[in-house]
Amino acid sequence: MTAANSAHSVVEPNRSSKRIAGTIVILYALITLIPLVWIFLTSIKSPPDSISYPPKIVFTPSLEGYCNLFTTRTRQTPDYIASLPAPAGTCEEVTRKRNMVIAGPSNFLPRFINSLVIAFGSTFLAVFLGTLAAYGFSRFKVPLADDLLFFILSTRMMPPIAVAIPIYLMYRELGLSDTAVGMILLYTAVNVSLAVWLLKGFIDEIPREYEEAAMIDGYTRLQAFRKVVLPQATTGIAATAIFCLIFAWNEYAFAALLTSGEAQTAPPFIPTIIGEGGQDWPAVAAGTTIFLIPILVFTILLRKQLLRGITFGAVRK
Amino acid sequence: MTISHSSIVENAVDATARATPVSVARRVRGLSDRAIAWLFIAPAIILLLAINIFPLIWAIYLSFTNYRANRPNAPVQGVGLGNYQRVLNDPDIWQAMQTTAHFVFWTILLQTVIGFSLAYLIDRKFRGHAFWTTIILIPMMLSPAVVGNFWRFLYEPQIGLFAYAVSLVSGIPTSDIQMLGNVTLAPWAIIIVDTWMWTPYVMLICLAGLRSIPDYIYEAAEVDRASPWRQFWSITVPMALPFIMLAVLFRGIENFKMFDMVTLLTGGGPGSVTEVASITLKRVAFESWATGRASAFAIVLFVAVFGLANIYVKALNRVKQR
Numbered sequence: 001m002t003a004a005n006s007a008h009s010v011v012e013p014n015r016s017s018k019r020i021a022g023t024i025v026i027l028y029a030l031i032t033l034i035p036l037v038w039i040f041l042t043s044i045k046s047p048p049d050s051i052s053y054p055p056k057i058v059f060t061p062s063l064e065g066y067c068n069l070f071t072t073r074t075r076q077t078p079d080y081i082a083s084l085p086a087p088a089g090t091c092e093e094v095t096r097k098r099n100m101v102i103a104g105p106s107n108f109l110p111r112f113i114n115s116l117v118i119a120f121g122s123t124f125l126a127v128f129l130g131t132l133a134a135y136g137f138s139r140f141k142v143p144l145a146d147d148l149l150f151f152i153l154s155t156r157m158m159p160p161i162a163v164a165i166p167i168y169l170m171y172r173e174l175g176l177s178d179t180a181v182g183m184i185l186l187y188t189a190v191n192v193s194l195a196v197w198l199l200k201g202f203i204d205e206i207p208r209e210y211e212e213a214a215m216i217d218g219y220t221r222l223q224a225f226r227k228v229v230l231p232q233a234t235t236g237i238a239a240t241a242i243f244c245l246i247f248a249w250n251e252y253a254f255a256a257l258l259t260s261g262e263a264q265t266a267p268p269f270i271p272t273i274i275g276e277g278g279q280d281w282p283a284v285a286a287g288t289t290i291f292l293i294p295i296l297v298f299t300i301l302l303r304k305q306l307l308r309g310i311t312f313g314a315v316r317k
Numbered sequence: 318m319t320i321s322h323s324s325i326v327e328n329a330v331d332a333t334a335r336a337t338p339v340s341v342a343r344r345v346r347g348l349s350d351r352a353i354a355w356l357f358i359a360p361a362i363i364l365l366l367a368i369n370i371f372p373l374i375w376a377i378y379l380s381f382t383n384y385r386a387n388r389p390n391a392p393v394q395g396v397g398l399g400n401y402q403r404v405l406n407d408p409d410i411w412q413a414m415q416t417t418a419h420f421v422f423w424t425i426l427l428q429t430v431i432g433f434s435l436a437y438l439i440d441r442k443f444r445g446h447a448f449w450t451t452i453i454l455i456p457m458m459l460s461p462a463v464v465g466n467f468w469r470f471l472y473e474p475q476i477g478l479f480a481y482a483v484s485l486v487s488g489i490p491t492s493d494i495q496m497l498g499n500v501t502l503a504p505w506a507i508i509i510v511d512t513w514m515w516t517p518y519v520m521l522i523c524l525a526g527l528r529s530i531p532d533y534i535y536e537a538a539e540v541d542r543a544s545p546w547r548q549f550w551s552i553t554v555p556m557a558l559p560f561i562m563l564a565v566l567f568r569g570i571e572n573f574k575m576f577d578m579v580t581l582l583t584g585g586g587p588g589s590v591t592e593v594a595s596i597t598l599k600r601v602a603f604e605s606w607a608t609g610r611a612s613a614f615a616i617v618l619f620v621a622v623f624g625l626a627n628i629y630v631k632a633l634n635r636v637k638q639r
Contacts (some may be wrong), residue, residue: 022443028435029452032513036455037468038478051476053491065632129361136357140350148362155369157622159574161598162615165608166379175523189368221353242419250460252577253595257603271466271581281470288463300460303451 038189039292042285050281064098065282067091068275069108073100075276075294109286111269115291117180118265119248122187126244127237130195135225137196138203139211152193160253168258180263186254191244202236203229217310239305242298249295249302266291347353374618380613387606400613410614412589413597414621420508420593421572425565425604427512430520433561437553439520440527450524455597457517465581469511472496500590503583507591508577515571526552526560559637573622594618 043051046062084101086094087179095102137145167186168177176182210232211224219227230237256268270287273280348356380400384393389458408502435453439446440474471479480494496506538548576595579585585592585600598618602611 018441020441021438021441022445022449024451025443025446025449027437028431029449032453032456032517033466035464035471035513036479038471042470053476053481055478055481092377104572105461110564127320129364132357132549133361136354140354141355142354142358148358152365155365157570157593157626158369158373158401158619159615160375160603161576161595162618163372165386165602165615167368167376167606169375170372172389182374185364186368189364192364196361221348221350223620228379250458250463252462252580256462256577256580256598258497265406267462267577270463270488279470284470285467288467291463295458296455299454303454305577 012299019275028145039285039288042281043289045282045285047275047280047282049207050285062094062282063090064094065286067094067282068280068283069273070106071095071102072104072106073098074103075100100168101139106273107264107269108266108273111264112290113181114259114263115249115265115267116294118183118263119245121180121184122191122248123241125184125188125194126191128200128242129240130192130199131230131233131237133192133196134199134203135229137198139208146149149197152196156190156191159253161257164254164257171258178259178261178263183255183263183265186258187248187251190251191247193238194247198240199233199236202233202239206232214248235305240304242302242305245298260273302303338468347619348548373604374610376615377480379609380616382609384608385606386468386602386608392497396609400610401617403610404614410591410597413592415596416589416591417573417575418448420505420511420575421569423504423508424511424572425568426521427508428568429561429565430517432510433481433519433523433562435516435558436523436527439524448546453520454517456514459514460577461514462577462581464514465578468506469582472506474498497583498587500587503587503591507579507582510582511575513571514569514578517560519568521555522564522567529560560632562629562636566626566633567639569624570626571628573618576634619635 041057042064044061045056045059049056049059049062050065067090071091076099078099081096081101082098087096092102116155136142137149142148170180171177174182178187206229210228211219211221214224214228215221219312223250250267251265252267255265259265259268266287270291271285272286273283275283334408348441380530381395382400383395383396385391437448468479471477474480474491474493474495479496480491483489483494486492494502496502534552534556535548538552543551575593576599579591579593579596580599583591596616598611598614601607601614605611
């Protein structure tokens, strides 16, 4: 901070101040990255390499973590292993070196698919409902609009665990416990408040005159909404979708309390991956890596909308 | 109910789009703006009522009873304000509130100072600033639980990278760097991870604040020969203050609810030094199964956050108007 303060002017930062600013930011960024790089490196280590001291930076890459993530294995005697036919694939080969045979698939893939279905399903619903409501609040005189909007926002102040108790009871009555539908509805409800707030900001920015002109040309209100407002709001909708997706993809508390098997998502599952004698860190790291990739790719592709999304949300609040 | 409402809207929108049967189009055309407004807003409100407000009201009801969720068939008795009395007199709960306040204070302080400094530096627009900003943003996109779980590995004294790095720099033997097992260090272990994750968020909002300051103000200050230091304190900070306060509000509300990261890193331990309110709440609700008392605690928490947030928003609005 001191370095930046010595800049001559904020209007025209000079070269050396830019260089100092750049160096500090890049340094921070690199430190930020270390845990992430370490997750990836651990995912391609063999279990002994992953827990050696000092931590190994140079090692022979191994697919064991990924194999262990996707399979369950049973221990066998070396004699039994030797009597088996030649291993059919890399995973079988790696596994046999540890005197184990693959017993079947693990739960990771179904949990990962649950995450995909629930996160994308609830994001779609939240953005859909949020867009409609935001348009409603933005364009029409809604009685008690401010109170309604504040009420919508205040639903986010409750700790998830607090709401989880009655939702747990409610879902038990309705048979929605541990179902994807239940989780989608829940995440949609949590996200819709954010969606309404963010999208209202974006839609407020679109001049009303556009729709009025369209309606004079013979469009109905709904046609004007669909053909004029929606295309204009695309950026805002994309930004909102990212925020909703990040929440639904990463959510842990509700998922841990309300799902146990069928509808369990990856966040409560990954920490439970254990090997022989404790957490199987390469497998955990492999699961973490795979789990992080979609959101990472999505965010990098849409980073401009992300920046706009958070700033708009901030300005509008 | 929600589904039928949203499908009405969907059908209506689709119908107009495809300009299918005249009768449908006419019917839709006939909708008044008022009807459309309600048609648009109702689905979101109904969903919130069903999944947020109804449970909240249920929680309020439960908070006055001795209901236990693990015995759904036992008779439910009203206990008046008994649960609230017990909650407010429970030293464990006060301890948890204090722990939470401690976390909120330190995480917000660190995140605001680092986040604002970074935003200030990025605002210099050095070469490649967009790229590095994107890199810095990555942690806030990740799952606190999944990443928190991995940080447990990084903190491991015998094998973890964190202890190794600290020991390299400081010369302290790794066996003494028990981040998660040590009563003094464990809260800081969580504060470090939270700061790593959420500083980018504060940074983004601060960046928005800095970008909203018009250049001509600095130009005018330049003409008046105001020193950079003076410009920073009389222009940059006050103009960005509403944004900084907003970031503090958002982070404050979020960290008040802190749960996943703590659960995965320490589970509230060692002892109960990192037991934040949400963890105590979970213990009361899903381990002791004292649903009524847990609900009373939840309501107390909600009222506390709601009240504090309201006071804070009033202050924020005053700053904004200045």
